[in-house]
Amino acid sequence: xxxxxxxxxxxxxxxxxxxxxxxxxxxxxxxxxxxxxxxxxxxxxxxxxxxxxxxxxxxxxxxxxxxxxxxxxxxxxxxxxxxxxxxxxxxxxxxxxxxxxxxxxxxxxxxxxxxxxxxxxxxxxxxxxxxxxxxxxxxxxxxxxxxxxxxxxxxxxxxxxxxxxxxxxxxxxxxxxxxxxxxxxxxxxxxxxxxx
Numbered sequence: 001x002x003x004x005x006x007x008x009x010x011x012x013x014x015x016x017x018x019x020x021x022x023x024x025x026x027x028x029x030x031x032x033x034x035x036x037x038x039x040x041x042x043x044x045x046x047x048x049x050x051x052x053x054x055x056x057x058x059x060x061x062x063x064x065x066x067x068x069x070x071x072x073x074x075x076x077x078x079x080x081x082x083x084x085x086x087x088x089x090x091x092x093x094x095x096x097x098x099x100x101x102x103x104x105x106x107x108x109x110x111x112x113x114x115x116x117x118x119x120x121x122x123x124x125x126x127x128x129x130x131x132x133x134x135x136x137x138x139x140x141x142x143x144x145x146x147x148x149x150x151x152x153x154x155x156x157x158x159x160x161x162x163x164x165x166x167x168x169x170x171x172x173x174x175x176x177x178x179x180x181x182x183x184x185x186x187x188x189x190x191x192x193x194x195x196x
Contacts, residue, residue: 004128011144
């Protein structure tokens with residue numbers, strides 16, 4: 001296994017290309033001499049991206065994921081939130097309740113997809129020996145925390161309030177997702193206690 005050396009390793013759940021805040025932060029750190037690696041995802045259907053590139057003085061490494069992601073199931077909620085909250089629901093509901101339903105199939109597919117991405121993110125993190133690990137948003141925090149909690153400093157940056165992206169209205173469509181948010185927010189708060 002190749003081990004990459006860095007001062008700072010950032011993890012994002014996108015391909016990094018259009019994440020201007022992460023790109024600016026990494027470029028600024030690199031411009032003052034820090035060795036920075038940004039880990040992002042590489043979707044197999046995107047042939048324009050490189051899995052390993054240098055940009056503005058820092059390195060971007062992308063770990064591969066399947067291009068067959070869950071279709072947007074709830075309109076108005078970013079796909080990453082939808083996938084994450086559906087998989088949490090999948091873990092909480094009794095299996096008999098989900099048997100032979102379309103929702104069960106969606107939940108199972110989203111759970112498998114998220115688990116795959118999460119495990120690949122953790123494997124990618126283990127290939128980078130850095131002084132500090134920087135998690136961008138909550139799913140990245142879960143992966144970084146599982147691999148490096150208590151071993152290395154962890155910085156957490158939630159660009160948007162991650163769970164505030166679920167609409168807070170009376171639409172029944174979002175009721176389950178809002179219930180999941182109530183479960184996850186205390187977990188996020190507990191994880192934050194151990195990060196910078």
